[in-house]
Amino acid sequence: DTTVKQNPRYKLARVGKPVNLICSQTMNHDTMYWYQKKPNQAPKLLLFYYDKILNREADTFEKFQSSRPNNSFCSLYIGSAGLEYSAMYLCASSREGALKRQYFGPGTRLTVL
Amino acid sequence: GQQVQQSPASLVLQEGENAELQCNFSTSLNSMQWFYQRPGGSLVSLFYNPSGTKHSGRLTSTTVIKERRSSLHISSSQTTDSGTYLCALEQDTEGADRLTFGKGTQLIIQP
Numbered sequence: 025d026t027t028v029k030q031n032p033r034y035k036l037a038r039v040g041k042p043v044n045l046i047c048s049q050t051m052n053h054d055t056m057y058w059y060q061k062k063p064n065q066a067p068k069l070l071l072f073y074y075d076k077i078l079n080r081e082a083d084t085f086e087k088f089q090s091s092r093p094n095n096s097f098c099s100l101y102i103g104s105a106g107l108e109y110s111a112m113y114l115c116a117s118s119r120e121g122a123l124k125r126q127y128f129g130p131g132t133r134l135t136v137l
Numbered sequence: 138g139q140q141v142q143q144s145p146a147s148l149v150l151q152e153g154e155n156a157e158l159q160c161n162f163s164t165s166l167n168s169m170q171w172f173y174q175r176p177g178g179s180l181v182s183l184f185y186n187p188s189g190t191k192h193s194g195r196l197t198s199t200t201v202i203k204e205r206r207s208s209l210h211i212s213s214s215q216t217t218d219s220g221t222y223l224c225a226l227e228q229d230t231e232g233a234d235r236l237t238f239g240k241g242t243q244l245i246i247q248p
Contacts (some may be wrong), residue, residue: 028179055234066141067180067223067240114180118234125170126236128180 028129030115035134037109043102045132047115056098057126058090059114067114073098105136140164141226143239150246158242160224161241168227169200169207170236175220183209183222214246 031046047056057072071080073092080088087109089101102109112133116126144159160169168187176192184191186196186207191198195214200207211218221243226235 057236059238065238066240067225067236068238069235072235116180125182125185127182128172130179 028115028117028127030113030129030132033065033130033132035132037102037105037134037136039106039136040104043105043109043134043136045100045113045115045134047098047100047117047129048096049127049129050096050115051117051119051127052095053119053127054095055118055120057116057118058100059116060084060086061112061114061131062110070100083094098136105134107136110134110136140237141224141239143224143242144160145242146240148245150214150244151165152214152246152248154214156209156214156218158209158211158224158244160207160209160221160239162205162226162233164226164228166202166226166230167229167234169198170225171181171198171207171209172223172225173220174223177221180223180244211244214244216246216248219244219246227235 028049037044055074058070059067061067069085070088092098112131114131115129118126140163142161169185170185172182173183186198186200188200188202195212197210222240223241224237
């Protein structure tokens with residue numbers, strides 16, 4: 025099974041409320057990534073977990089948190105959603121090695137009102 | 138500036154015509170990856186191409202590192218090829234692999 029699953033597929037949130045998005049994969053991949061994609065923009069890497077080590081991009085460091093309780097699951101957490109967080113959130117995973125293809129999930133469309 | 142530039146932004150063709158999508162990058166890379174996304178669908182990896190030419194059915198990817206470009210060629214296009222095609226530059230920075238995406242090419246194949 026080479027699929028990456030994301031839940032929920034659609035999420036509506038109120039400004040100021042927390043948001044938690046879930047990603048899972050059963051390919052035993054060491055690295056899991058979260059990207060943000062807004063219309064007419066390129067997907068932007070937010071953070072990734074290599075095994076148990078979290079790496080957050082410098083320009084989004086304070087806006088997003090993540091946890092990886094085990095190899096298969098990874099969450100993306102927004103403590104207080106703002107209108108600017110409305111976007112598609114894509115999760116991906118990859119295995120270390122010569123062929124590091126990233127496998128993407130279907131995404132979660134977050135709308136903040 | 139933008140590290141990965143894709144062109145064209147959109148392309149409309151008749152079924153049977155060939156499509157040529159371009160990706161230019163301004164920095165060093167480990168590899169170039171091409172993705173396809175059907176409307177409402179996941180990003181699907183088409184090619185992982187560090188250099189040279191790779192073929193998959195009607196699709197061909199060519200990456201020329203010294204010219205800092207990669208292309209995706211679709212021959213004899215079909216309506217089911219319609220969707221968004223994204224290229225992404227894979228770099229090893231600060232000890233980690235990162236993908237930097239282009240904005241994508243919206244391809245529409247008309248019957």
